[in-house]
Amino acid sequence: MSVTAIEEITRQFEIALREAGTVAQLDAMRLKFFGKRSEFKAMFRALGGLEPEERKAKAVVLNAEFDRLEREFAARLAEVGRQESEARWRAEAVDITLPGLAPRRGAWNPVTEVEQRCLAVLRQLGFEFRSGPEAEDPYYNFDALNIPAHHPARDLQDTFWLDTGAVLRSHTTTVQARVLAGKPALPIKVASAGRVYRNEAVDATHLAMFHQLEGFWVDNGLSLADLKGVLAFVVRELYGPKARIRFKPKYYPYTEPSVGLDISCTRCGGDGCDACHRVGWVTLMGAGMIHPNVLREFGYDRPGVRGLAFGWGLTRMTAQWLGLSKIRQLYEVKQRQFQYLDREQM
Template sequence: MDLAAEIYDRFSADLAEAVTGEELAAVQARHTGRRSRVKEEFRELAKLPEHERKERAVMLNGLELRMRVEVEEKTGRVRAAETARQIEHEWLDLSLPGQVPRRGAWHPLTEVERHCLDVLRRLGFERADGPEVEDAYHNFDALNIPQHHPARDLQDTFWLDAGLLMRSHTTTIQARVLGGRPRTPVKIVAAGRVYRNEAVDATHMAMFHQLEGFWLERGLALGHLKEVLVFVVRALYGDRVRMRFKPKYYPYTEPSLGLDIACTACGGDGCEACHRVGWVTIIGAGMIHPAVLREFGFDGDGMRGIAFGWGTTRMAAQWLGISKVRSLYSADHRQLAYLHRGVS
């Protein structure tokens, strides 16, 4: 038996017995490593005649390469088999629901507010925020509600020290934004808590939530306001909702209007769900009063504004089908979870 056959036969026998990655690495080290028979033969080349040395070197190089290739090929097959066994042993059905702990959900009022904000963002409105503790100027005076105005009785609020008060509506944010003399056009939506000094009953709270938007630009007219309101109502209540406009009064808009929708239970005919009235006012709106525009220096060059707002507390109660808004402010997580199913 020649040298190459002798070395390869020993290698083949060891390779056949190796079944793991570690055993294959040991075979490669034993037959192609520094102390292998091949390396010893390479070191002996210097003792051979030149013509025999070249022939032996070519043979040893080819043999070493062949052994390395065979070890690598079998290593690949062994690793693939090990991976397949691991996958079979550790396989999980990823379509099954996970067992992670519940992380909670948005409060029903927050869900309603976020939905309303998403609708108005489609029209280019950007959100702005303001303080809940306000001064009389931004809450009343700047909005055409001077001292002794009857509207101050309707919006009686909680007064604090130093002439401060808890804001009675989110229109204060309109006053603050306009007071900053922004570049026009301006399209703002604001939402948050407001406070009224009212007796708490089934349908009234001393603290509740409102959302308000306004748009200031040259050439705006009542038609723009009505188109915005129709879009918003259909986006919130569906394309089949019946609606109607009616005249209203607000000190900071002129002319003013209200938007009613027909009761979804009776279609406007009157039932127990709507207390036999058939129609429910959901939005108050109007053209921003010239006195308000004049207060902030926007009364020239055809500048006009539209404003609208609604109570998200009342809207959440309508969507949930509850008559007592007090339950929306309950600290009972079980009750909130039950209500959340109706608005999500």
């Protein structure tokens, strides 16, 4: 064992230490330079064959160099280990401020399912969804919609009034009033949906609470032809291209002229059955051109500006699609009884 041999091993060690960039490479280097079969260990074993004085002098040099290289190796191993850990943490990092990805549990109520399908159809026509409060100011529920104080809809027997003077909204047209009160720029195309309340006797086909969906469009140059085109598109997207429709005159205080839309019964195809009371047709929507008094109330009574509005009961539509004779079943918790219909079956 000579000083030159120790220097050569040290040179090889320093080159290998610079080139080692992973913990795995350093582990292999540990065996090469510090393992039982390394040249360092062979030099330590060779010390036994030397004279005591020479053995002591060379052992001091060999131990000092061995300890120095071990310290350098340990420092490099710690550095590379920290770098690998940080790289792994960055790769596996999860931003805990993002919303979770928990799987959906349960299922939508059938009314919600139908509501989402209807809104998806209206989005194809450019309608955006807006919502409003269920406990509403009477102005938005009545006055702004051409329903004066003497109108029967304001009677205590027809509407739920709260002690605060608010009213449980009796239709989703309140959202139309609120949107127009904000005076947005034309064109205005809005859809709304949600619960509405009527003080009605509860029976197989009526509830004091049910769901409605409504859309309205205010723009320059609209006519009844635009309204009929929109309704025909909506019906055929929901019920299929073969659905037959017909229009009939109706009365609503917030539209003029007003129309009702019937579709051929989806159960009997128009031949007559219990679902359509043997007439072959089912009333689906109420619609019309927005009354001039409503447009005037919000400052849209300008030359050429017209509006159209339409709405339907989601509860009754859902019951029709599912073939239910009692709509109260839709609000019971036993939803396994419902058999959902694919879009192609509607």
